[in-house]
Amino acid sequence: MGTKISRDHDIVELVxxxxxxxxxxxxxxxxxxxxxxxxxxxxxxxxxNKGDLGYVTSIGSFLQQFYIYGIxxxxxxxxxxxxxxxxxxxEDAHDADDDIDDEAYVEKEPI
Known part of the structure; x- marks a missing residue:
């Protein structure tokens, strides 16, 4: 009896x-x-390792089927x-921008 290998050949993420x-x-x-x-x-x-953290820096594809994320x-x-x-x-990159306190921002007048 052979080992069952899971394949994603029917999945096309790029749609x-x-x-x-x-x-x-x-x-x-x-x-x-x-x-x-x-x-x-x-x-x-x-x-x-499982649990390692990173940031998405690029998005590409593989075999015209899967997204590959450069982390x-x-x-x-x-x-x-x-x-x-x-x-x-x-963390969504847009959520990090929401943490900025708009009231703390003071626009300086030109000299």
Whole structure:
């Protein structure tokens, strides 16, 4: 009896808008191993741990089927391409702007 491998061949994410936007803070929800595309590390090495935090810095696609999000894992010092299902939204970039106190802002008059 062989191992059942889950495939996403029937899913085409690109028919919908991306799940994440530039600047959003995300958390990795699984351990991610190097599939051979991460330079300087052995295939199979864990390159991102479950719970690591990062920011969306790019949005691309793979096989005209999946969105790939470039995530800057600032504590690790590098970026990794991730699938949307590997990430959870922590903070919307627009929500961070809402924290600014408008009353505290004082416009200076020109000299």
């Amino acid at each position: 919908n808008p991306p799940k994440f936007e530039y600047g959003q803070k995300v958390r990795c929800n699984k351990y991610v191993r190097n599939d051979g595309t991460f330079p300087g590390r052995e295939v199979g090495d864990i390159i991102v 800057d894992f600032y504590d690790l010092g590098y970026r990794v391409g991730m699938r949307g299902k590997e990430l959870d939204l922590i």
